[in-house]
Amino acid sequence: MRAGRGEALAAALFLAPALVAVVVLRLWPTLQAVLLALDAGRGLSLDNFRFLFGDPEFLGALRTTLIFGLIVNPVQIALALGLAVLLNQNLPAVGLWRTLVLLPVAVPQSVSAVIWGVAMRPDGPLNAALAAAGLHPLPFLTSPATALASIIVIVSWVGVGYWMTFLIAGLKDIPPSLYEAAAIDGAGAWQRFWHVTLPQLRRPLTFVLVADTVANVLVFAPVQILTKGGPQGSTNLVMNEIFTRAFEADDPAGAAAATTVLVLVVVVIVAVQFRLMLGRDEPA
């Protein structure tokens, strides 16, 4: 097949709009944030970063984001895996059940935040359900002890069905012969899950872990709508910290430095995600 200059020119034209979008919408603002953070107007300096990493509020936001990630990612993946195994079976109307579990992710983030915010009110339906079960009411979003856990519940309701979809695709790729061989060896359901399903799902599970981590690093809407980072900073995730710095504390350089740190972290995770999307047979 011919691969001449005409083909390269055509490629340039086909790619032009997307390349302009990459440069203007992604690289330029990132560069601007980096330059602002480095104080490029007055010569380069790391003062903004030094100040940022000495600021207890920013360190608190990092710590909260880390704790949040260490809990929310395993919880979501375990739930998504359980749902995937359940809804990968040959059940009546299984497509409908799968779609219903997936629906919350399509709903605007503000909608899920608002609904759950009302549901978690002291006189709301969740406490009514706890009372009906004979349990003590919970303060949910109003106490530093339970607020972060409440945000975890909300974002998990949104995200679990989405991650389940990728794991169901992974389950479908497992050759049935492996299960047949395991059954002949007399393996029970639990052993089959442990020795066939889990090892075979390693790649899709890694992919979901990586993509889910990115999504959870950037959680913003439920925090901004429901808690504004409180009470007592207990839900001040890093996106909310950047937003507050930029628009309420009027500290654009600090916000830019925090954005730079965030983008660095996200780029590394996304590069791993891209590598996983390509698969083993395709060089990157």
Next chain:
Amino acid sequence: MTRSISLALAICVAALALLPLWWAGVSAVRPGPDIFRYLSPLSIWSVLPRNPTAQNLTVLWTGPFARAMGNSLIVAGVTVAAGLALCSCAAFALAVLRFPGRPVVFALMVVSFLIPFDSIAVPLATLFRGFRLQNTYPGLILPGLGNGLAVFMLRQFFLGVPRELREAALVDGMGWWGIFTRIYLPLSRPALIGAGLILFVFQWQAYLWPLLIAPSPEMHVASIAVANFAGEFDVDYGEMFAATTFAALVPMLIILFFQRHFAASLASTGSKE
């Protein structure tokens, strides 16, 4: 036996996923004072409307929310059309055309589009204000056009189109634009629907970006309008639930209608063995 337990479990988790949305929908047709009335003790009327009324809905549609829904539809609709054009052109070049540096361009493009633009929303908003795109439709639409998942998915699909088709077309003297529009696009309906759904969902549920770039009330989109209900001092819960219901219903109906496409296209962007 195990199968019926599994089915019962499946119905339970589906119901659990739907319950918050159901409750919002039911509350939307309750008379205002009734929303917290049937909670203790819990009864059938906690999840079904007693004395349903359309009052919240009519109040809602005569207020500013109608305009926000209209804005959301315009923004999401244009995003799908223009985003599909942009992503499919790029995917075609990356899958079919040979040019120097292709793997680098591919990696650069997908990685930069995979970075959720929320992470750079604050500096991007500063940039857009400089372009005078604040409170405009292009300001709301532009960042949603390039989508890494959509580019990746369309490229995967184009790679699967048999090479013989384009070779025959080249022999017949067809140009690359003809090959793209007359061969690749017509063959790629499922991938285009999947990519369109991804573009739509991303734009419809966006919150941070419209909050930053379109603060003026007549440019609010539905997701912002919903959040504003919750921020009011004296919340009208009936109206608020009516707004959440409509903002949720549009993507729900679209996903239900295209349910197989959506799940399949998401899955195709997952990891590869």
